[in-house]
Amino acid sequence: MMTLWQGLCHLPTSWHPAIGRFFGKLLFIIAKSRKKIAQANIGACFPNLSKADQQILLQNNFTHLGRSFIDTGIAWFWSDKKIQSKLDYKIIGIDLLFERNSMNGNLIIFKHSQHLELDARLLAMNAEIYGVSRKHNSASMNKMQEKGRLSSIKDTADKNNPRKFMKWLKAGKNVLYAIDQDYGWGHSMKLKFFNQEAATIDTTRKIIDAANANLLFLNSYYKNKKLILEIESINHLGLNSIELAQKINNLMEEKILQHPSEYLWIHRRFKSTLGKNFYK
Numbered sequence: 001m002m003t004l005w006q007g008l009c010h011l012p013t014s015w016h017p018a019i020g021r022f023f024g025k026l027l028f029i030i031a032k033s034r035k036k037i038a039q040a041n042i043g044a045c046f047p048n049l050s051k052a053d054q055q056i057l058l059q060n061n062f063t064h065l066g067r068s069f070i071d072t073g074i075a076w077f078w079s080d081k082k083i084q085s086k087l088d089y090k091i092i093g094i095d096l097l098f099e100r101n102s103m104n105g106n107l108i109i110f111k112h113s114q115h116l117e118l119d120a121r122l123l124a125m126n127a128e129i130y131g132v133s134r135k136h137n138s139a140s141m142n143k144m145q146e147k148g149r150l151s152s153i154k155d156t157a158d159k160n161n162p163r164k165f166m167k168w169l170k171a172g173k174n175v176l177y178a179i180d181q182d183y184g185w186g187h188s189m190k191l192k193f194f195n196q197e198a199a200t201i202d203t204t205r206k207i208i209d210a211a212n213a214n215l216l217f218l219n220s221y222y223k224n225k226k227l228i229l230e231i232e233s234i235n236h237l238g239l240n241s242i243e244l245a246q247k248i249n250n251l252m253e254e255k256i257l258q259h260p261s262e263y264l265w266i267h268r269r270f271k272s273t274l275g276k277n278f279y280k
Contacts, residue, residue: 009070009078016067024064024065034266038061042057042265058265061265064115071115076148080152083125089226096216096231105168105169105170105212108176108216109234111263112178112180114263115222116264117149119218119229132159166207169213179200182199182269188272193252199273204248205244215236221258234247
């Protein structure tokens with residue numbers, strides 16, 4: 001399987017959209033549980049869309065899910081040289097990672113796009129980046145994931161090991177952190193996301209205050225076959241933990257709405273609030 005995956009990723013880039021569509025259609029048929037999850041999320045987050053339009057969004061979402069096999073493979077298997085010569089991409093606002101006082105780190109919040117791995121790889125090819133991650137349930141997949149990510153990212157820390165990434169922030173490093181998933185109630189509060197109550201990480205305020213770090217947001221999307229990465233500052237002055245967490249949720253929602261089919265709707269985002277039965 002690994003050889004096949006790598007082989008598909010090294011086919012001409014003009015073939016990649018067709019490969020993505022093929023795998024997207026295949027997953028739409030066989031990945032029934034994930035399809036139910038995405039369908040439930042889309043129904044909850046886009047109640048004003050007709051059933052027909054929700055179905056179109058679901059199908060387009062699975063097309064991007066199929067394409068994510070290629071995008072993730074590029075991120076993990078391609079060399080920097082090949083990416084620079086073969087991939088069309090643009091990073092807007094990268095100066096924010098360099099113009100700040102070197103004593104201040106940057107906590108870079110980003111969303112779970114279908115091309116998240118490629119987003120991180122591209123950013124790490126253009127700046128010194130560290131990441132916060134979660135171990136994969138499969139030991140073999142976790143090993144592959146770690147090796148792939150470390151092809152460009154300097155190091156990763158498990159989300160349950162905050163001391164490690166706090167040390168990087170205090171040393172003035174750039175740290176990527178995708179916080180838009182349901183991680184339970186350990187460090188979360190109930191806040192609005194697409195007008196639904198969702199378990200939302202509430203430690204962002206504590207992290208940036210303790211590390212004296214800047215707070216940035218990374219958005220990404222495809223435009224005319226070019227992958228665009230946009231970095232912007234998040235104004236957090238005067239906001240407490242709850243207000244900042246809600247502001248980040250609102251920003252996530254705003255960016256997702258611009259390219260909804262590229263988001264990772266197959267995650268059970270509302271399992272802690274709407275219950276696991278919501279996805280059955």
